[in-house]
Amino acid sequence: MEGSVRLLLVEDDNHVAAALSAVLARHGFEVTHARSGEEALRALLPDSGPPFGVVLLDLGLPDQDGFQVCGRIRKRTTTPVIMVTARADVRSRIHGLHLGADDYVVKPYDTMELLARIHAVSRRTLPADPAPSAEEGPDSRNAPLRIGPVTLDLATRQVAVDGATVSLTRKEFDLLALLAQRPGVVFRREQIISEVWRTSWEGTGRTLEVHIASLRSKLRMPALIETVRGVGYRLVSPAN
Template sequence: MRLLMVEDDLRIATPLRAVLGRHGIDVRHACTGEEALDALGVDVDVVLLDLNLPDHDGFEVCARIRRISDVPVIMVTARADVRSRVHGLNIGADDYVTKPYDIGELLARIHAVSRRARPEPRPEAALAAPAAPASDAAPAAPTAPALVVDAAARRVTVRGTEVVLTRKEFDLLALLAQRPGVVFRREQIMSEVWRTSWAGSGRTLEVHVASLRAKLGNPRMVETIRGVGYRVVPDA
């Protein structure tokens, strides 16, 4: 695996590069946002992006990466507030890890986004609102389904309007949409979407759900079942 580490603090970059190298990861190091953008000219499987860079804010760098590449991006930063997490995911990050982190968890997240960069297609799930009862009145004009998740094309539409999602947001919605109305436990979601355990990962899931609801334009489409998990409600 080829990883681009964007980190200006050598006290962090040097030992981390050594650890990743021992786990079979070929690390290229960039100290600035411009160096990172230049490095995308070669093959890179994952970008590990710090937000506090000397020339550009990491959010800006992520947005510029997204304009030229779909390489998975993991933001690694001390900014732990929910607003920063949501903003990072909205502009195209695939994951968000806060410092200090456990190196085992970081490795798991790196491998997870790399595996899911080219996921196996799932059957299309089209979730339409229930049809109105039959009557003697003239049939109404057909309406677009409330929610359509096209797994093969990785495309989501809400009543005919396409919604742009990050890779993880799409994977989360595609999982829930497999069985509309059925509750998926948090542990199952973390295992299938992030390939990790629930322990210590609650905030990651909550942030992605919040961002997904905002983009769908109807928070009730993804319902929280308190103490259990989440389900898709297409006719919300």
Template sequence: MKLLIVEDDSRVMGALRAVLVQHGLEVACARTGEQALELVADGPDAVLLDLGLPDQDGFKVCTQIRKMSNVPIIVVTARTDWRSRVHGLNLGADDCIVKPYNVAELVARIHAVTRRAGTATWPGGVAPTSTAGAGPHVFGPVSLNTESRVVMVDGQRIHLTVKEFDLLALLARRPGVVFRREQIMSGVWGTAWEGAGRTLEVHVASLRQKLAVPGLIETVRGVGYRLTHPVVPTEVA
């Protein structure tokens, strides 16, 4: 598995790279946002993006990477303000970790985002698992394939971020059943942190806008969300 580390502190980068290599990762390093954008083109399986870069704002780099690729992004920040973390997630990051962090936790988070993205195989041949049952599924004009992670609306492919897809796939597991907010946060983001609720609302709003199927994702006030159309498995042509 290939990981791109974007970090301007050479000591931090060197120490982190050494640890991650011991965990069996292939690591590429960038010290600036410009270098990061160049290396993203090489197709890493995940990006560890520090926000404190010398040449440009880390949030801007996150936005640019997301325009180029669906690669999972873990934002690293020393900022304890929850608004900064939410802002990074809203820009397309898949996770956020605050310095100082435990390396074991970081490795677990890398496992989680690549597993959800379905793009990487870890050392030992451990393949990532899907976030939903076998697909594809059809609900109204929307077709969801959880193996290829492709979503179509009226025959047109729709670009979703990793988290948007995971959210839709989670709801598609049990159409018509209400998923509590804490269930969704745990299943998609791996956290029960109450302050992340706004992140969920933003992702739901973005998903609704991209799918453009009124009433498909229903808000159950005070509880959570559900899919209102039945999901019917179909044969793959």
């Protein structure tokens, strides 16, 4: 991946931006620095050059709050967004994920940790559909999954609860789809991180917890995803 990712760094502190840009450049990233929300949004316009592979978004911007910028970014592009901020409370993390952020890194951070997270979201693509078995037939993998009042359409990547569409980020959908394809089966944390985040980096564990909390909140069904202490998570059908 190194040498092939164009990265948009949204940071109003020039000293922080210069130091981070130098590190990112040494790891093969082509960095564009935006000092405000509006500058970042202009950089993401279709006629502003090749698409970015990832956006690093500071929340403390001079012209508008980074949460607002994230919401506006998500309306115009699916480019992965990593929020980088000093706001460490869980409420802010969940709010950022609701707005469409793909990850959330708290300052001060370890540079290698940030690089690992950038690599994880940059590698992300739509998950490949597994080949159907002979018993399933060629079209069965496109059939919507139904778990109680929840419906997942893997083909369109849409989720509904009691017929009402629920807006999920890509990682939230991937996580829910993984659990929903085998209801009742306990997925180990390491397995989820490997299949959804495409990484074995153990630091992703906190991000997994935040995504689980966000899913429970958005679906308004806290008991749907059960925590199996010391192991991982499983999806529990309301019928059970």
